[in-house]
């Protein structure tokens with residue numbers, strides 16, 4: 001190992017002890033002051049100091065972790081491994097989609113027009129593609145009359161196949177079909193019966209050992225690979241993206257912020273203030289600056305509410321805010337399904353995915369898609385986000401289990417009892433140190449400290465595509 005690596009590793013070890021010394025001592029003083037009945041203004045001030053120094057301490061640890069990764073001597077391996085894994089999956093998809101005998105090939109028909117937004121529809125197609133991969137069927141994407149572009153998918157993105165577009169009419173059945181069914185039609189994931197084991201969050205068993213080593217959240221990487229194949233732009237789309245970036249004055253480093261409002265708020269998600277998003281943006285920049293450098297404050301702000309962009313510009317003049325209120329205006333429900341709006345959402349997702357860090361709500365499929373695509377830009381971008389609400393999930397996914405690594409005795413009646421080795425099906429993270437879930441051994445639901453579990457990466461036996 002390099003000197004830098006060993007030095008940083010020991011520094012982190014020492015400073016984990018230091019951060020605890022600091023919090024226990026400072027909170028001990030606060031406790032005494034409360035017991036002694038000190039003035040509340042003094043107390044408030046000292047708690048403020050604890051929070052300020054605690055935040056700086058955390059940023060320093062994160063910054064050291066980043067330095068350690070860069071100097072541990074494995075960075076070249078990470079890049080090479082990420083490239084090779086991606087190339088392998090892309091080759092398999094290309095092979096699957098271009099059978100030598102299209103007429104007799106086994107096919108899976110997927111209708112793009114699920115009655116929902118662009119992000120939701122992309123997830124629908126990815127789900128179809130995963131089923132196609134798992135059943136070794138060529139994906140046939142039916143997209144004529146697409147609500148976002150009547151001319152269909154192929155006028156915007158490259159067709160999913162160069163040579164095989166027609167499902168034909170012979171021997172067509174709905175899922176699950178029969179063993180010899182040549183053309184299988186897939187329903188939306190919500191009405192899929194029976195449900196196969198390879199749906200998200202499962203990754204292919206043959207790739208799992210490599211993926212677990214490379215990536216902090218293999219399923220997000222896996223979904224990202226399908227999007228990488230699907231979203232290869234047509235020349236007109238590529239030109240539009242290039243000129244869009246130029247016109248906006250795109251520059252890095254940049255934090256991508258997605259604020260989902262309008263029809264989502266109060267129905268599927270809560271409203272979060274601009275200030276809440278910006279707190280995490282500011283924290284990200286301060287982490288970059290922890291060693292004394294100065295980094296220009298810049299965000300890319302995407303929203304379906306144009307006022308959000310105007311509000312952010314008014315309240316954060318020290319920030320360069322890249323974003324187009326006109327694009328946001330087109331994203332409202334009444335104009336959403338038009339060509340102009342489609343260009344807008346494609347550009348917004350593209351730029352969110354190209355950002356250094358994402359601040360958004362994972363309840364929105366727009367941000368989850370951006371996060372998935374982001375994984376194709378780095379060996380491992382699993383930690384490059386802050387979600388104000390949900391943890392990552394895939395609509396219609398199988399159970400999301402985490403394995404208990406540290407036992408837990410309930411602190412209150414709301415808490416779960418955990419034994420090492422238990423599987424907890426997680427529902428969410430409260431982002432206060434605790435997560436919510438259900439212990440699958442006891443069937444009890446409740447809260448538990450998030451650090452006491454680790455991700456159990458689900459795998460499924462899938463075709464090996466040998467020789468490709």
Ligand code: GDP
Nearest residue numbers: 117118119120302303304331344345364365366
């Ligand atoms: P969700 O409803 O947020 O989970 O995501 P969907 O993608 O399923 O549907 C929301 C739709 O609203 C998007 O597909 C867009 O059409 C529009 N939309 C939402 N947020 C934005 C945004 O930030 N920019 C643009 N251009 N459109 C957005």
